[in-house]
Structure formats: C-alpha cells, structure tokens
Amino acid sequence: MDILTLVKFANYLGVAIVVITAIWLTKENAGSRNMVLATGALVGALALFAIELHFELKGSTSYDHITAEFTVDRSKPPNMSLSYPPKTKMRGTEEVVASSWLSKSNPKALEQDLNKYGRDLSVFSLLYYLATNEDDWHGRAKYGRSAPIFIGRNPDPADCSFVTDQDLRAELSKAGNMFAEAPNFFVVGQRLCLPPKSRIEISEKSFSIKNDICQVSFSMEAYGFVGYAVSEDSQQAQHLPQGVQRFVGAWQVETKVFDNRAQNLNTAKYREWTSRLVEGAREWFEGSK
Numbered sequence: 001m002d003i004l005t006l007v008k009f010a011n012y013l014g015v016a017i018v019v020i021t022a023i024w025l026t027k028e029n030a031g032s033r034n035m036v037l038a039t040g041a042l043v044g045a046l047a048l049f050a051i052e053l054h055f056e057l058k059g060s061t062s063y064d065h066i067t068a069e070f071t072v073d074r075s076k077p078p079n080m081s082l083s084y085p086p087k088t089k090m091r092g093t094e095e096v097v098a099s100s101w102l103s104k105s106n107p108k109a110l111e112q113d114l115n116k117y118g119r120d121l122s123v124f125s126l127l128y129y130l131a132t133n134e135d136d137w138h139g140r141a142k143y144g145r146s147a148p149i150f151i152g153r154n155p156d157p158a159d160c161s162f163v164t165d166q167d168l169r170a171e172l173s174k175a176g177n178m179f180a181e182a183p184n185f186f187v188v189g190q191r192l193c194l195p196p197k198s199r200i201e202i203s204e205k206s207f208s209i210k211n212d213i214c215q216v217s218f219s220m221e222a223y224g225f226v227g228y229a230v231s232e233d234s235q236q237a238q239h240l241p242q243g244v245q246r247f248v249g250a251w252q253v254e255t256k257v258f259d260n261r262a263q264n265l266n267t268a269k270y271r272e273w274t275s276r277l278v279e280g281a282r283e284w285f286e287g288s289k
Helices: 003-028 033-056 090-104 114-133 165-174 267-286
Strands: 060-073 081-082 140-142 150-151 162-163 192-194 201-202 205-208 216-224 228-230 235-241 244-256
Touching: 003 033, 033 060, 060 114, 060 267, 081 090, 081 150, 090 114, 090 267, 114 165, 114 205, 114 216, 114 244, 114 267, 216 267
Parallel strands: none
Antiparallel strands: 060 081, 060 244, 140 150, 162 192, 201 205, 205 216, 216 244, 228 235
8 A cells, every 4th residue: 555545544634633623622712712713714724735635636547549460370380470560560570589489499389379379479569669669767868950869868776667687577477478588678788767666567468567656557458369351441351361360459558647646746757658658559569650
C-alpha cells in the first residue's frame, strides 16, 4: 500500500477530530464571542481543505488498443519465414532473428503450442522495442537542421531505475517465455533508465511498469492463428496458401496516474513519458501512418 494512502486517511481523520473537539469546546464556552468566531473560521478552513483534498487528488485512467499481427509460412519445414504489415520493418527484422534462433535452439517449440509462440514473440518484441526505442524515460535529444537526429543522453542515476538485460531475461524466464534466452536485447553495457522507483512485471500475457506516480500495463489478447488475411485495399478476407497462417493479436493498454500524486510537480513529465511509450509501441507493431 502507498504510504500516502495512510497519510490521506490520517488527514481526514485528523480534520474530523479537530472539528468535533473544537465545536465541543466552543459549545461549552459559548459566552466567548472570539471563540465562536475562531471556531467558525477553523471549521470553514478545514472543510475547504478536505474538499480540495478530495477533488484535487484525482488521477486518471486511459485505454488504448494496439494490433499485433504477423504471418508465418511453414510450408517448407524446417525453414520458416515471417512477414509483417507494411511499415513495420524494424519490428519484423528483430522478430525474424528471434524466431530463427528459436527454430535452431528448440525446433519442436512451434509444434507444442503455436498460440503460445505468438504470445511469447509479441511480449519479447514489446521488450525489444522498449530496449531499443525507449531505453531512457527522459527521451532523446533532437539535433540537426535539415533532418532530425536523435541522440541519447547520459542518464542521471538519481533520476532512474535501472533495468539490465539480465533483469528482463529473469522476468521472461519466470513467465515461461520461450524467447527468454534469445539474442541480446541490449548493446553491451546498456541499461534501461525507467522513472525512479519503477518496477517491471512480466507474465505469460502481460507486461507492466509501475512506480509511485503511474502505471502502464500491456495485456495481450491472442486470438490465435488463422488461414486468411484482410486486404488493406478492399478490406476483404483472402485465403492464405496451405502452411501459411496469420497470427491475430492485440495489446490492450491501460495507463493510470494514481490519485495520491495526481498533482505532483513531476506528473506532467510522467504523462509525457507514458504517452510517448504507448504511441511508440503502436508505431512499432502497427507501422507508421
């Protein structure tokens, strides 16, 4: 439990005790006009404080939907090829490398549970996006006149919760993800710089980052593999060749800003970070518009 929850409760309780005892004392000494006026002012100020506490300390919750699809061709075993929606080239490159590693290290993995393969690859891909595109929650500095060039900053240890390659692999392994030992997430020596006091949690179908101010949760809804694809031009379903299947999944994203620190001086920075994180994930999985 957040310590500020107890602090807020203690404030409400303290206000109630002060108001009740002040009115009691004043009632017993009603002959003092000054005490009556002072008690009225005190009760009014405390009532205003309690009202503002209630209305100002209100967080927010927003929801997003991100599709995560790819097509797998297993028509010529043991070879396997993947294809992706247009404009998702970087995601496709990394997922193909991870899948190639899996087909060599554990050739029977796809025969055991194809849907698990789709879910696990999507979780791995989300982490890879985080490690390569959002490795510093402060963002990246932009330079250049004719074209933007993004350059990483040197993160301040006092303003970071560091997450290493080993940390991510340990969480993936604990969740039973088949890509826990896939090729490196990071350049040697690199670490994720997340907001202070941030914690990462990974399950079979979800990934979340939580700290004192906010929480971002990605939950995978895997609808499975199907034998058709939808044409972007005609929006009509087209049957795929034998041995070719399309994985259909979606990330349900929930972003929360907690009540207790809704008016924190850094909340705007956290909102900017969560927005960039979610929109970047959308571009990673769905492609740029």
